[in-house]
Amino acid sequence: MATHALSPAIPAYRGGIYEWLTTTDHKKIGIMYVINSFLFFLIGGVFALLVRTELAAPGIQIFQNEHVYNESFSIHATVMIFLFIIPMLAGLGNFAVPLMIGAPDMAFPRVNALSFWMLPLGGMLLLLGFLTPGGAAAAGWTSYPPLTERGPLSSPGPGQDLWIVALILIGTSSILGGINFLVTIFKMRAPGMTLFRMPIMVWTILVTSVLVVMATPVITSALVMLFIDRNYGGSFFLPDKGGQAILYQNIFWFYSHPAVYVMVLPAMGVISEVLPVFSRKPLFGYKAFIFATAGIGALGFSVWAHHMFTTGAVFLPFFSLMTFLIAVPTGVKMFNWVFTLFRGQLTLSTPLIFSVGFLTMFLIGGINGAFSASVPIDFALQDTYWVVAHLHYVLFGGSVFGMFAGIYYWFPKMTGRMLDEGLGKIHFVLMFIGFNLTFFPMHMLGIKGMPRRIADYASDAGWNDWNLAATIGGFLIAASILPFIWNVFISLRNGKIAGDDPWEGNTLEWATSSPPPPYNFDRLPEIRSERPLFDARHGLAAHGGHGGPGDEEAPKLLEEGDHDDQGPGDAA
Amino acid sequence: MTAEAPAIASGSGGVAHADPHAAASGHAQRGISNPILGMILFITSEVMFFSGLFAAYFATRAANQPWPPDVFADILDPLGPIIIATIILITSSFTCQFAVWSIRRGDRRGFNRNIAVTFVLGIVFLIMQAFDYTLLFGEGMTLGSGPFGTTYFTLTGFHGAHVFGGVLMLGVLLYRGMAGQFSARHHDAIEAVSLYWHFVDVVWILLFSILYLL
Amino acid sequence: MSTSPRKGPASEAIVAGGVVILLIAIVGLVFLSGAGSALYPPKPATAQASEVSALYDIVFALAVVIFIAVEGLIVWSILRYRRRPGDVDLPPQTHGNNLVEALWTLIPTVIVLYLFAISWSTLGHVDAITQTPPGPDVRIHVLAGQFQWQFEYLDKDGKHLATQTKPNGDGGGMAVPVGKKVYVTLDSGDVIHAWYVPRFLFKRDVVPGQTNHFEFTVNQDEAGQTFHGQCAELCGAGHRVMLFSVVAMTPADYDAWLAKLVETANATPAPAPSGASVLALAAKNIAYDKHALEATANAPFVIDFKNEDPATVTHDVDIKSPDGSSVVADQAPVPGGSTGTYSYKPLAAGTYQYFCSVHPGVPGMTGTLTVK
DSSP: OHHHHHOTTSOTTOOOHHHHHTOOOHHHHHHHHHHHHHHHHHHHHHHHHHHHHHHSSSSOSSOSSHHHHHHHHHHHHHIIIIIIIHHHHHHHHHHHHHHHTTOSSOSSHHHHHHHHHHHHHHHHHHHHGGGSTTOBOOSTTTTOTTTTSSOTTSOOSTHHHHHHHHHHHHHHHHHHHHHHHHHHHHHOOOTTOOGGGSOHHHHHHHHHHHHHHHHHHHHHHHHHHHHHHHHSOOOSSOGGGTOOHHHHHHHHHHHHHHHHHHHHHHHHHHHHHHHHHHHTSOOTTHHHHHHHHHHHHHHGGGOGGGGOGGGSOSOHHHHHHHHHHTHHHHHHHHHHHHHHHTTSOBOOOHHHHHHHHHHHHHHHHHHHHHHHHSHHHHHHHTTBHHHHHHHHHHIIIIIIHHHHHHHHHHHHHHHSBOOOHHHHHHHHHHHHHHHHHHHHHHHHHHHTTOBSSOSOOOTTSSOHHHHHHHHHHHHHHHHHHHHHHHHHHHHHHHOOBOOSOTTOOOSGGGGSOSSOOTTOOSEEOOOSSSOHHHHHHHOGGGGOOSSSHHHHHHHHHHHHHHHSOOOGGGGO | OTTHHHHHHHTOTTOEEOOTTHHHHHHHTSSSOHHHHHHHHHHHHHHHHHHHHHHHHHHHHHHSSSSSOGGGTTTOOTTSHHHHHHHHHHHHHHHHHHHHHHHHHTOHHHHHHHHHHHHHHHHHHHHHHHHHHHHHHHTTOOTTSHHHHHHHHHHHHHHHHHHHHHHHHHHHHHHHHHTTOOOSSOOHHHHHHHHHHHHHHHHHHHHHIIIIIO | OOOOOOOOOHHHHHHHHHHHHHHHHHHHHHHHTTGGGGGSOOOOOBHHHHHHHHHHHHHHHHHHHHHHHHHHHHHHHHHHSBOOTTOOSOOOOOOOOHHHHHHHHHHHHHHHHHHHHHHHHHHHHHTOOOOSTTOOSEEEEEEEETTEEEEEEEOTTSOEEEEEOOOSSTTOSEEEETTSEEEEEEEESSSOEEEEEGGGTEEEEEBTTBOEEEEEEBOGGGTTOEEEEEEOSOOSTTGGGOEEEEEEEOHHHHHHHHHHHHHHHHSOOOOOOTTOEEEEEEEOSSSBSOSEEEEOTTSOEEEEEEEOSOTTOOBOOEEEOTTSSSEEEOOOOBOTTOEEEEEEOOOOSEEEEEEOTTSTTOGGGEEEEEEO
């Protein structure tokens, strides 16, 4: 067994295609999540480019049939949210969490495989809509009824039904994944790994999983009701038959707002691992960070109606107040990250650069969100391109930069080889410029009155220049993906051998070989803090900080460690 | 620094030894077992699913007065066949718990007997619900007959689907029990399924209360 | 294993500080030069919009300050605290600082509570409905349907006066008097729409089965202006064409305009020009009953158009030139359940396309007009 750990360059994933298709190894499943999500990222990206090309200039460019335009942005958003961001982060978690807590696998490996395989199936059902008469779903990723009910001008075809079934499948996959994560985190931690010694990544996955388990079934109920309305003569959301259109929005956003945190918390977890490693300092305010994460999770359930300020059907002051308040724990995290960098010794490797991209862009996504939290300003901004800018600064500037940080960070652990730093930096620079060129002008478009989800606009509306800039930026983002793909391709073959711990990591995954053996660990180091490998490298004495809770906590942690959590083999 | 990492992995002083499964077994002995925790979390998500449906029910009901609408004013009679179905389902929850207690004592025959009764009661409930549906259809109440029909059949239908799933699980337990696969120490599956069955029962009591009594 | 604070060379600090100051200078320049105005709302046109605009200014100022402070700190940290080849010792292992953490929890809390307070107080004005008699000066019932707006003018008691079925363009639009309180109720006949006028800094969803309402007062100096408006909630393939305009008039002009609208509505339809041929056409379920019509070249003609759809669904019969590039006849839509008598000017011989401007691209709503 030990030979495995000592021969880090051995590609442990040699098995044939059959081995991959039938695996229950969380690492392989995690990698398949990542690859599958990346493919859907490319598909979603193509739809984004179609939309941006149409909007590059006034006049109809490519979509003679505007219904197809509506299909494009609907499928773009659905794919990006449900088949890219959520599963990509779940995939990184799938790979990292058992390693980080010193577990041999997830709690339910076969359920884990099932969760994964539901995703490509759901994705195919979704895209199958394009082959049906009437095309794919075309009512936006929110799919508000009555537009999604059957009607000559609404959603007559089976595309909308496929959308519903696909989302129920993907949602079920999420729920099973969330349960798996929770049981794994609660029950499978290595001796010594107390809750407050878990890496922040594990904490964010924990809170994310709670959100998934609590919120996803609620959207499933909304989708089921919509399906009954469409196919079995139900009347949940049909006003002329005694239903209520707004009811769907309430149920939908009760899930979909927490879903925003599902999409961003794990990315926060990733950068909370990367920043300390590359600045050679602990995360500033570890516990505060955990409480802030839990606070976001809890508050996340009380802000859903801020998506509905203009419906005239929600209690505005309450949801406005809660929305403003949720900015506080998010702000706390931002300061924690910045102060982790502050006075550190920074190595500007690609994972760190992408993490800094997260910090700088997510900050903008937080600030422009405050405008929408203010109800009167939201009356002006809701459903304009401002909102499109806001959500992309959160989900792209936040989540996507975070997940690329994670991919660059864990690629050596996944494959045993390093990604090329130079190509990584080209990737970042192109993506950073392209991203801002695409989405910053959308603020201007939104505040000047351009509604979202329109296929064309008047040439005298004053929106031409910003739209052209956004389209150019969109293609720049697409271009930035090419060096990344090339990087993965050449690094897999010729990349530098990573070794067990190329980054001087803090957490347990760096204590095993790269890639790790199927059972993950031969030996585990002692776990006396949230940075077990740092302790092994520098000794616990290095923990002494000056001032702050660190001083009081370090000895206390030690004591706990001495009394509890002695595993069977720990007696020596 | 790379030189240090293999040193950790190869186990010098102060390093915990762990065989591949030690990490799991280190904590697995304490608290509830993985399958039971998994089932509790699954039930949590099911509770949220039904919460969504219940929320829709109450919102729809509040917006449609009178409730039930005049055409169906007396169609849902709490003292009709449905009360028998309700008693049957509640009884099955008890027999299910008796089965759990039996196996905890190591009484396999008692377990098989009780789980068989539970299984049969579950099927009888489903048959009675189907019978009840045909009566309602006969009086013209369907999914398509306005908010009242839509909510009634959606709620009871999804509950019925959960009962059906539970009956399948009970069938598997019965089969495995007759094959002698359970013992006083090894019966996590039984504990998990019984939790699920109680959950299904509680949902029905709620449904019966709000649909027939409230 | 030293944890002493590093005494870094001043050069890094100078570079880092320089870059931060440069960034601040650029942001400052952008705003001083007026280029930052792209991030400001358009000139507010109503009393309510003016308040929203003032609120926006406060939030925006705070946003810029926070943006510069935090981004500056990030950039500073990245440039200043680099690991140099000789750095073997660890930097200070700071785990946290209770005072600092309490401060950065407290200060943002105070800021967001302040923002909430001023937002709420502004909301009280923006969302207010005049309750005291005699109530608002003008009452308009907005009806939205895929993909058209209708503006029904009501009297003080809410009784029907007349309906403006042409939502924009020549003689179209929702006319309102400046300086008067305009009370709007919104209803939809099919899906959710949103009534949005960018220069009012306001939108409100038009939800089927739920009557929403709001009130606004156009500023006095806006008389004579036409404001662009548009549906802001995705409502189907024709979402983009669901445009309207709000026309601000002096009260006197408005009264005259409304009187004319009422008069036109009550007038018996003008008889078809003598000698003109009359074609019959009807629409039902978002489709014309005939997809080919014939007319005589160089002679006026009339289409007797019957809209058999529900009241919120409007249709018209416009005509495109043979090459499809321009619209040669633009008619006002008629709501469902009513008829329109459309007169057309003489057309040269050729093959034209007639279509419903409310439902562009809907296959059933086009036809071929052959002029011989």
